[in-house]
Amino acid sequence: MALLELKNMTKRFGGLTAVDSLNLKVEKNQIYGIIGPNGAGKTTAFNCITGIHPPEEGAVLWKGKEITGAPPHKVAAMGIVRTFQTIRLFSEMSVAENVMSGRHFQSSQRWWHGICHTPGSLRDEKENWLKVKEALAFFKIDDLAAEPVGSLAYGIQRKVEMARALVSEPELLILDEPAAGLNDSETMELVETIYSIRDQGVTILLIEHNMDLVMTLTDYITVINFGKPIAEGIPEAMQSDPMVIEAYLGSEDDDDE
């Protein structure tokens, strides 16, 4: 059974079909890539999976169970956690506080602990902070723990966002263009990070524009264009697929004009 399966998932905005009958199967421990030209519907597909925009048709199956249309916080609590193409952090708060938000649904505190702590909830509070500390060390940003995140460099913010997603101990980590805005050395570091996240047993689904990165990183790729899947396979096969080349580079007819 696939970890995540999309069956004919379709999302329309008015007359525009942003995602058109998308089918894909992400197996456990894969690094799965979705590629496609700008506006192909990749981010919309992620929004459908994570409950931000429920799809109109089709189904999202998580470990064989239908979760179509579940609200974002429930999807996250099931173990599907994402990052955003345009980084979305709590910019006034410190790095550590941002990452702490990822511990939210792992924490055993209930609402009344907000009014009065118990010894158990204090212990839980400390355990979660220590997990955050571990995560900051993993991303080598522990010296920035108390810094307001809005004032940090773009590459660091990307790390904070990934750390936030990772401390929630997801089973599936969805990365929306994780290398966008990173320089070469930061991208190299990202590749290492993604591999070591996978080695921790996390499955990864990502969108990426950087073709070199996708080709080295992923185990399996779906190519979409105009919301429709046009090809899927291992990276090597995709590189030489005429449909894919056409979608990315335009057909030969276009070149003649």
Next chain:
Amino acid sequence: MIKSPNKKIGYSVFILGLVLFPALADPKWLAIGSTFLIFSVVGLSEDIILGKGGMFNMGHALFFGIGAYTAAIANHTFGIPILYAIPLAILIPALCGIILAGPIIHLRGDYLLVATIGFNIVFLQLVENDIFGVTGGPNGIFGLDTPTFLGIDLASPTAIYYLGVAVLLLTFFIMANLDKSKAGRALHYLRLDELAASSIGINTRGYKIFAFGLGAGIAGLAGVLLAIQYSAVSPEAFNFMQSVLFFSIVLVGGSSLPGILMGTFVMFVLPEIFRDFATWRYFIFGFAMILAMILRPEGIFPARFGKIPDYFKKG
């Protein structure tokens, strides 16, 4: 929690000052002190909803009023000693907060603001028109029993003042606790970026309703104190203008203890001290609001972040 030593000293001096104040003050000043304590509690409870949760609640006097009226009706109509009515005067506003917030909580900023003004106006109409014949109409309810506890009469201004100190310290405790808990952080997260918060597993709707319930409950408790202080309740203490004042205290003072205490002092205590100032207070505070929003849009004492545990920094 990392707290600068100055801050610790500041709070200690403030609390010590509160406790010693009655030794220096005559009854008139004590009454002013009690007013400060009660309205500070309401300001802090509005901060939970508006400052932390970022929800534009422009009807907070409603919950303050429900608490006061609950205590007054319990005492006047049902003969319950007013101190025993406290649990009820916390629970009923809290439940009202939860029930009223339910259908409007998804509204954004200005829409929520208008809806909460609506609730405030409806409440005022209900009490002024003597709903169920228990609210006393436009005059309110007066002649409430003085509170007694274990046979001790607590009617003196000093006793009422210390009751206010106890409630303010309780509110401080809850606010400090909230800041160090999952629920309190969830409010900050959802205020700063609701989509990111829900994508990381925070039930934003649930925590917004929690904020309304908690804020309303604390405001209700403050309402009981107001009823005790005046042995009476009347509708005009809970009108729309009062809600505007609570709202501006949080916005102008900033979402922090010093900000709200300062805002309460300027808004509710200065007019009591300088009677002449009472007519000028809206004029002056109006300009203060405009200037504060231009110069310090986060408030005069904004919320500070980076409150991470000490063991975080070591090693």
